[in-house]
Amino acid sequence: MTSILADRIGGSVYERGDDGFDAAAAGFNLAFHPEPDMVARAASVADIVETVRFARAARMRIAVQGAGHGAESPIDAGLLLNTSALDHLHVDPEARIATIGAGVRWKPVYYAAAPYGLAPVTGSSADVGAAGYLLGGGVGPLARSHGFSSDYVTGFTVVTGEGDVVEATADQNPDLFWALRGGKYGLGVVTEMRVRLVELTSVYGGSFFVDTPDIERMLRSWIDWTHGADDRVTTSVQAVTYPPLPGVPAQLRDRRLLSVRFAFPGDPAEGERLLAPLRAAAPVYVDRMGELPATELGTIHNDPPDPIPYYVHGTMLERVDQGLATAFLEVVGADSPFFASEIRHLGAATNRDVPGGSAVGGRENDYVTAFISGQPDLFATAAPAEAARWDTVAAPWISPVNNANLVSQPITRDRVDSCWPDDIRERLTQVRRRYDPDGVTLGWWEP
Template sequence: MTSTLAGKVGGPVLERGDEGFAAAVAGFNLAFDPRPELVATATSVADVVAAVRYAREAGMRISVQGTGHGAELEIESGLLLNTSRFDHLHVDPETRTAAIGASVRWKAVVDAAAAYGLAPITGSSPLVGAVGYLLGGGMGPLARSHGFSSDYVVGFTVVTGEGEVVEADEHTNPDLFWALRGGKFGLGVVTEVRVRLVELTSVYGGSFFVDTPDIDRMLRAWVDWTDGADDRVTTSVQAVAFPPLPNVPEPMRGRKLLGVRFAFPGDPAEGERLVAPLRAAAPVYLDMLGELPTTEMGRIHNDPTDPIPAYVHGTMIDRADQGLATAFLDLAGPDAVDSPFFAAEWRHLGGATSRDVPGGSAVGGRGSDYVVALVSAQPELFATAVPAAAARWDTVAAPWISAVNNPNVLAQPITPERVAACWPDDIRERLAQVRRRYDPDGVTLGWWVP
């Protein structure tokens, strides 16, 4: 089996048990141990074509892995296509665009664009791969001021499920272009994406923390503040129970804190004025707000940089009030001592995220004003207490949870019903038509369909 494909692909082709197999399939989330039948490391678009055609002829499904941040299910069959060698990146300052290979992480794009006074509308983590993130839409630290990150995509290079190389933009294969901006899966293998950059060199942003006794007051004040917040400002809060470990900074070690993240792409003095009501809502325990160069925007969210086992449960939220604040605090507040979630995040959306691009896109969740994500890092509870607690959240928060989710938010558990709910009916039906056109055999549905 490997010899047939190995003669057509430049990188290694390995079966389970082969030396190097585990490294080739490893992802960022250590909760999963991918065990496909084969893994092939592509070194060129021609390799991707060969792999897709091989899988189609063999009746295998393809999963694609660039940086390893995407998988949320065990892979137990099929072909895993490793695109980690697609690391090409080119910034064109004249057209203000960047051409990004399938494995390029946001940090590389941000750093390259910064040399020209430009910036991509990046995700919150500098280490996440740009392509996989953009396929789901992408809600980063500038979401309210600039919209979904996929709104800035101007073109894709794709190997379809039939093994054909095509371009997709507003003029060429516009139906595929529409679908790739938010449709996430089953649309082929993206080998390159091209995005529009914006003129931006710094933001006023970062985070500040309040201590345990002030979490309730700060969270409730933030909820009220977001009602009517300036559309230029993107904020979120995260309740975190920091473990008592030596690698945790001493002021946070062993404490439960509430972090307030803030991003304003404008004059620092105006940013200070806009954040002042939040700063005054409760005593500030740690203050890390200030002017940040775009190359340091990852400090706003400070997402994990090392692989960890994680169970993440995400829900889009239509509206927020003090009733939802109470539900959130019951799950993640100072008195939630038995919660299996060490972190609970609540992001404010709306603003530019509610406005679609000309011609439309397949992004799910534009009608939601918030998103909540719950995170556990206790693998021994992933099959029991964690999903039970997530289900309780869904029940208690049901009056506020949106009918439509988003594939980048979804995470655990992956079920056909939850996947289907990532788009409203009209978008989901149109996506199905585009998938049938470009991947009639479902070769690139990957792990998204359990």
């Protein structure tokens, strides 16, 4: 079968055991070692068309991988389609549109837009692939001021589950356009996106840390502060235990701290004023706040740029209060299997849908949590057990609707279904049946 597909595409095709198979299949999360039946590394849109048609005829499911951040469960069968070679990027400064290939990560987009005083609205990491991130909605350091990142997409080029190339915009295939902005999976293979850029050269932002004795005071103060926060400010807190490794700054090494992350896309003096109540809430141990160029938005959260093994459990919250703070503190203690535990403040612009609507799940929620373990020996035992405990103790605050980019582990049918309210999920099912009637591109998202 490999030779049949290899004869039809200009890219490369691998079976298990072939040289190059592991590199072509590898994702960002090293906890998973993909073992599909085949890997196709596409070199063009035509390659994707042929690969989809081949898979459909062979009754194989396709999992799509660009930058590799998407897969959160094992891939042990089917065909893995690697789109990383589709890395074309063009910025039209007059139209303020970036045309982004399916293999592009956000960092090159930052730097291509910056000379024109423009920036993309992206997530917390500049190293995440644009396509997979946008398909789930996407929230980052500008979430409250600018909304979900998918709100800025003006068009997609897609290879459907039947192997046809179509455009999805507000005017062409509008039902598919609606679904791709938040629907995440089963909608074909995105080969290109057109994304609206915003005028932005810098932000007042960064992070500051408080030491262990002040974690509770800072957390409770931040929760109260968010209830009246300016809509232009996006913040989050993360309880993190830093390992005693050479790459970790000396003042953070082997310490348990609470990081407060802050982003304000406006005048630094105004940002300083808005931040002042948080700074005064507890003694600041390390201060990394200041004016940042828009190209450095990814440093606010400082997510790891290189592949690592990790287990993540994410939930969206309908609200927070001091009872939620108590529940959070129960789970993030010194003996927690999670080295990093985060609450992000959403709301404001993320609550407002785009004209014509979109399939983003969880838009009504104002907070999201993520718990991260980096110890592989805990991924099958302590980490899921503590995640389940969080779901129990935080049940009064956890929203029944999650988001496809935030759900993470464990991937179960119930958790996947929870990524959208009933009306959006039912409409997505109809759109998937229209553009991928055989479910070829359901991939790893089908538990």
